[in-house]
Amino acid sequence: MEVATMQNINFIKFSQLYNWSVQYLLDEQFSYNQDFPLVAIGKFLKRNKTNILIENGKTYKRVTIKTNNGGVYLRDIAKGDKIGTKKQFTIKSGQFIVSKIDARNGAFGVVTDEVDGAIITGNFWTFDVDYNLINPHYLSLITTTPEFIRFCEKSSTGTTNRHYLQQDLFLEVQIPLPPLNEADAIKQGIPTGITQEKLVAEYNQKIKEAEQAKQNAIDKEAEIETYLLNELGVKSTLSVNSKGLRFIKFKDIDDWSTKQTDTNNLLFSSKFNNKRIKEIAEINPTTSFSQLSNDLEASFIPMTNISDVDGEVKLYSLGKVSLSSGYTKFEDGDLLWARITPCMQNGKSAIVQGMKNGIGYGSTEYHRIRTNSKILTKYLHLLLRNNLVLNSAKSYFTGSSGQQRVPKSFLENLSIPMPPELVMENIINTIHQKREEIKLENKLSKTLQKQAIEDFENIIFKPKNE
Structure with a gap:
C-alpha cells in the first residue's frame, strides 16, 4: 500500500483503499520488498463452506491450529452425540485454514492428510487454494510474520477475549508474490532466483535442523537417565x-x-x-x-x-x-x-x-x-x-x-x-559434561529456528535501513 506524506497530510491511492479506518491506514503500511508484485490474498484463496450435519453415533475428526505457524493437527476424534454444535463444515487436505479468533496469534495453516475430512465450526475459515499462483506453505510463512500479525490485531473486532478477524480485510490484503518455481521465474523474466518453492524449502530445512538438534538434546537426556541408574546398579x-x-x-x-x-x-542398588x-x-x-x-x-x-x-x-x-x-x-x-x-x-x-x-x-x-x-x-x-x-x-x-x-x-x-564420595563426584562430573552438551543442542535449536524466520523476512521485507 503506497502512502505519500506531506507534513501532516497522508495520501493513498483510491484503488488501494480497502479500509476507511484512519488508524488502520496509518498503522498498517507493510514494508514489503517491492521487487515482487503485490497480489491480494483473495486472488488465490476462495472460501469453501462445505456443510455437514453432525449425526449421533458417527465419529468425527476435529482439528486444532497451533499459533505462530505451529501447524494444523488432529485435536481429537469424537462421537456425534458428544458434539454440541450440529451444523459444521468439513475440510480437505491442501486447503488453507484460519482461526478467526486466534489469527492475531498466527493461527494459520495448511490442512494435512492427517485431518482430511475433519470438521470445523464457524470459528474457522477454510479456503481452496489456487496452486497456479501460490504455494500455501509460503502463505503460512507470510501470515505469521510480525507485520502480518500486527495487521490481524488491528483488523480483529469484538470483546477483549473474543477478537474476530474480519474476512474482507484479510482477503483484500496484498502480499508479495515471488514466482512459484524456477520455471515460472524464467517465464516472468525475474533473474533473482527467489521463488516461493525455494523460500519454503530453505525455511523447512532450517526448521528440520532445529528439530534434529532438539531431538539430540532429548536423546542425551535419556542417556543421562540410563547412565545414572547403571552406575548406581539400580x-x-x-x-x-x-x-x-x-x-x-x-x-x-x-x-x-x-x-x-x-x-x-x-x-x-545392587552395588551400594x-x-x-x-x-x-x-x-x-x-x-x-x-x-x-x-x-x-x-x-x-x-x-x-x-x-x-x-x-x-x-x-x-x-x-x-x-x-x-x-x-x-x-x-x-x-x-x-x-x-x-x-x-x-x-x-x-x-x-x-x-x-x-x-x-x-x-x-x-x-x-x-x-x-x-x-x-x-x-x-x-x-x-x-x-x-x-x-x-x-x-x-x-x-x-x-x-x-x-x-x-x-x-x-x-x-x-x-x-556410593563413596569419589564415585559420586565422578557421576556428577560426567553428567555435568552431558548437560553442557544438551545446552549446546538446545541453543542450536533456538538459533536455527530464529534464523529460519529472519532469513525469510529479510527477503520478503525491505531492509531496515531503507
Missing part, C-alpha cells in the same frame, strides 16, 4: 501402578500407605548400600531472618526464576529481608525442589549459591534440602531430577487436582544408593 522395574500382592518388612514401615513400598525399592534421605540430609530446616536487619539485601528466587530444562537458577533477583515475610527462606548451598504440580513433574529444582549475603527467599512451594557436603547435595539433585523419582512422586500427591503437592515425607523416606 534396576528398578517397579511401577507405581503395579497390581498384585506386594510385601514390605514391618521395620521399614513409616506409615500405613500402600505407596510406601515405592520409596524403599524405587532406587534399590541404601539410605533414606532423612538420614543424610535435613528436609525443610528452620531458616530464620529474625536476627537480621530489615535493610539487609538478599536474593529473591520465585519459581519462574528456576529453569525446568537445566535445573539451575536463571536469575537471582535482588530483594531485602524486610520483604521476605510469608516466603520460604533458604541459605547458600540449599537444594530447592518444587513440590507442586506441574513444576515438580517438569523437574524444577536447583541448588542456590552465590546469593546476596548468602541468603534468599522465594516460593512457598519449595521443599528445601540441606546437607553438610556440596558433593552430596549435587548428587541428591541428580537423583531428585531423575524421571523415575519424579514419576513416582506423582502418586504421593495430596490436595485438590489443581493444587497437588508432594509431601515432605516422600523425600524423607526415599531410599537412595550411597
